[in-house]
Amino acid sequence: MADVSPPDIKRGAERKKGGTSGTVADFRYKRPSQPEKRKQSTLRRSGSHGAHNAKPVRTGERRQAFAALxxxxxxCRLLIARPSGENFTVIDAFSRVVRLGEGLAASxxxxxxxxxRTLAALHVCAEKLKRRNVHLARSVATEACRRATNGADFIARxxxxxxxxxxxxxxxxxxxxAVLGCHILLEDGxxxxxxxxxxxxxxxxxxxxxxxxxxRILDWLSVPWGVVSLTDSVAPPGGSDEDRRARYASMRKLVDDSFAPFVERVAPVARQAKHVRLLGTSGTVTTLASLHLELPHYDRQAVDGLIVPSDSMRDICRRLATMSAAERKTVPCIGEDRARMVVAGCAILESILDIWPARDLAVADRGIREGILRSLIAANSQGQQSRSEIQSQRDDL
Structure with a gap:
């Protein structure tokens, strides 16, 4: 699946329903804490990403920083990290809602x-990249720039x-x-x-x-429906619950129709599987997981790696779909930014739960950026090893 293997090996951590899972890289959005604090965090939560089993770090390796945008x-999201044995430790991060694709569906x-808005955020990212003396970086743009007729011009700007x-x-x-960045959080099976x-x-x-x-990737599908594009493509509802339910049904139909080819291919696999496992990465699933936990504020440590019953996610989706935008704004962990678009995310999620009827859903607050970092660090490590082997051969001559 990947060009290079990521420096990440899944450990035999215990997993429990409604709890956390996985022991992987240190993705905490802060400098590494003191050893005792890190030990306590690991004991409290097996999925806290502490690199407690990491190999010793070479001095040259510690100085190198890698970035993924x-x-x-x-x-617009940025992570800057340093290798830590097989894993890495995030030393800086940035995230901002820029709404780059706003109005794209119509125009x-x-x-x-x-x-x-996006350029303002990218200037902040550029300053962080300079300040952290990044050794290798990869910056990617996705659907909005793929679809926009002026996408390439914007990239040049x-x-x-x-x-x-x-x-x-x-x-x-x-x-x-995305798979490379989060697959470690899948339930065992x-x-x-x-x-x-x-x-x-x-x-x-x-x-x-x-x-x-x-x-290994067996099959995949990408559809042009995300929380922004789907929201912008379906007319706003009237003021009644019935109007909101009708709009939600329209969203579901658009998504279901676009998923149909994938459904036809994977349905036999789902029927034959002994344990149907499902993992989601996105603001939608992390937000709904927060509501499942009844958190007053978003807490990545509590959400990333959580296993949530699918029925609970469906119930939350249907409640949100019948709320007005004003009501959704008052819900903890949604707020004004997500109030308008979370319903579209719910419609997409429910369609996915129909396709792959897992009893539980694993939740990941990680994805593309972490996948990029793993690829960069692994490629750099392999390059260093190759250069070392070449030098060794020269010394033997």
């Missing part, structure tokens, strides 16, 4: 206002004004990176599983065969 239809173009070279990646590459990423402008579904550091 993901410019999506709705968000086919990125609006001036959206581009200005970003390069000129910020120095950031954005790569407009294919939907297949987007799916691959045998047989294929589905990983999905509900973005702002598209949704990727990936059927994988887990095993080893990199799962």
């Amino acid at each position: 993901d410019l999506g239809t709705n968000n 086919g173009k990125l609006s001036d206002a959206a581009m200005e 970003v390069r000129e004004e910020t120095g950031i070279a954005l790569d407009i990646i294919s939907a297949q590459e987007e799916a691959r990176l 045998e047989g294929p599983a589905v990983v999905f990423d509900i973005g702002g402008g598209s949704t990727e579904l990936v059927l994988i065969e887990p095993g080893g550091p990199v799962p």
Whole structure:
């Protein structure tokens, strides 16, 4: 699946329903804490990403920083990390809602206002990249720039004004990176599983065969429905519950129709699987998981790696779909930014639960950026090893 194997090996951590799972890299959005604090965090939560089993870090390796920037239809996100044995530790991060794809469904173009918002965020990212002395970086743009007629022009403008070279990646590459970044959080089990990423402008579904550091992709599908594109493509509802239910049904039909080819291919696999496993990465699933936990504020430590009953997610989806936008704004962990678009995310999620009827849903607050970081660090490590072998051969001559 991947060009190189990521520096991540799944440990034999215990998993429990409604709890956390996985012991992987340190993704905490802060500098590494003191050893005693890290130990306590690991004991409290097995999925807290502490690199407590990491190999010793070489001095040269510690100084190197790697960066991953993901410019999506709705968000601009950056992670900067340093290798830590087989894993890595995040030393800086940035995330901002930029709504780059706002109005794209109607006009086919990125609006001036959206581009200005995004450029402001990218200037912040550029400053962080300079300050952290990044050794290797990869910056990607996804569905909004793929679809917009002025997407390539915007990419050129970003390069000129910020120095950031954005790569407009294919939907297949987007799916691959998302899987690479989060597959470690799948529940233990045998047989294929589905990983999905509900973005702002598209949704990727990936059927994988887990095993080893990199799962094998068996099948995949990308559809142009994300929380922004689906919201903008279905007319706002009237003021009644009936109007809101009708709009939600329209969203479900659009998504169901676009998923139909994938459904036909994977339905036999789902029927034959002994344990149907499902993992989701997106703001939609992390938000709904927060509501399931009844959190007053979003807490990544509590959500990332959580296993939630699918029925609970469906109940939350249907409650949100019949609320007005004003009511949704008052719900903890939704707020004004997500109040307008979370219903579209719910419609997409319910369609996915119909396709792959897992009893539980594993939730990941990680994805493309982490996949990029793993690829960069692994490629750099392999390059260093190759250079070392060449030098050794020269010394022997």
